[in-house]
Amino acid sequence: MNLQPPSILLMGPSGTGKTYSLATLIEAGLDLFLISTEPHGVETLIDAVSVNKLPISKLHWRYLGPTRTGFETLQQMAESVSKLNQEFLSKQAPTARNDASFIEVMKTFNNFVDDKDGKSYGPLNKLTASAVVVVDSLSGLSAMAMDNTIGDKVTANPGEWGIAMRLVDKFLLSCTSDLKSFFVLTAHPEIEADAVTGASKVMVSTLGKKLAPQLPRFFSEVVWTKAETKDSARQFLWSTNEHNTVLKNRSLSISDKLPPSFGPIVEAYRKRLDTVKQAS
Numbered sequence: 458m459n460l461q462p463p464s465i466l467l468m469g470p471s472g473t474g475k476t477y478s479l480a481t482l483i484e485a486g487l488d489l490f491l492i493s494t495e496p497h498g499v500e501t502l503i504d505a506v507s508v509n510k511l512p513i514s515k516l517h518w519r520y521l522g523p524t525r526t527g528f529e530t531l532q533q534m535a536e537s538v539s540k541l542n543q544e545f546l547s548k549q550a551p552t553a554r555n556d557a558s559f560i561e562v563m564k565t566f567n568n569f570v571d572d573k574d575g576k577s578y579g580p581l582n583k584l585t586a587s588a589v590v591v592v593d594s595l596s597g598l599s600a601m602a603m604d605n606t607i608g609d610k611v612t613a614n615p616g617e618w619g620i621a622m623r624l625v626d627k628f629l630l631s632c633t634s635d636l637k638s639f640f641v642l643t644a645h646p647e648i649e650a651d652a653v654t655g656a657s658k659v660m661v662s663t664l665g666k667k668l669a670p671q672l673p674r675f676f677s678e679v680v681w682t683k684a685e686t687k688d689s690a691r692q693f694l695w696s697t698n699e700h701n702t703v704l705k706n707r708s709l710s711i712s713d714k715l716p717p718s719f720g721p722i723v724e725a726y727r728k729r730l731d732t733v734k735q736a737s
Contacts, residue, residue, distance in 0.1 A: 492566075502516065567581075
């Protein structure tokens with residue numbers, strides 16, 4: 458049966474439980490394939506799996522850091538900045554970037570090799586709705602796309618910004634339309650001007666100003682994450698109803714105090730499958 462599983466964009470400030478909540482995907486019965494661009498993202502998720510007594514066998518991960526430049530190269534970049542002006546720096550040709558992390562992300566999608574045990578799972582687009590592919594996070598992915606475009610240049614010209622934005626756009630379109638599994642992307646927020654109304658709104662943080670307003674169209678759910686402290690206890694919450702924030706919901710109800718769980722989204726998809734089966 459060809460029924461596309463949901464794609465979810467989870468957006469919120471650091472420390473609001475985005476990575477931690479990914480464990481609820483395993484709790485919902487899915488095998489989780491994580492591509493982490495966050496330095497401590499994997500350990501956060503392992504802790505969540507352990508605390509909630511979930512099977513670690515259902516968690517598979519690759520850590521791909523967004524940076525590849527060593528400190529020696531950084532020193533050379535700093536020296537160039539100290540000697541050259543912005544116009545000259547922007548007109549420099551991109552340096553070699555055949556080892557860019559963005560390319561490694563594409564290789565991982567074509568053959569996922571688990572960091573946990575070295576096992577190969579093949580192309581991620583061969584996974585079914587019993588699995589979920591997670592990219593944590595868009596911030597790291599955006600940095601990778603820019604690095605893939607300009608290498609070790611310290612600034613980009615407008616055309617190079619457009620190329621990097623197109624890489625992110627094409628990649629996320631493929632993730633949300635070509636995968637046969639669930640897909641989750643985490644992201645940090647940024648205030649951007651709405652191109653239609655001109656009003657300032659909270660959107661995902663990514664490259665440029667034109668890309669962020671376009672990304673929600675790829676996703677069935679765009680959810681805000683937040684944390685509240687009450688009686689010295691910290692509580693994570695999800696919201697589909699935040700002022701001046703670009704959000705979207707199909708399976709989740711409209712509320713600013715939802716439990717931080719993917720369970721209702723997974724369950725809604727399974728109910729859709731049952732509905733289609735009963736009709737056939």
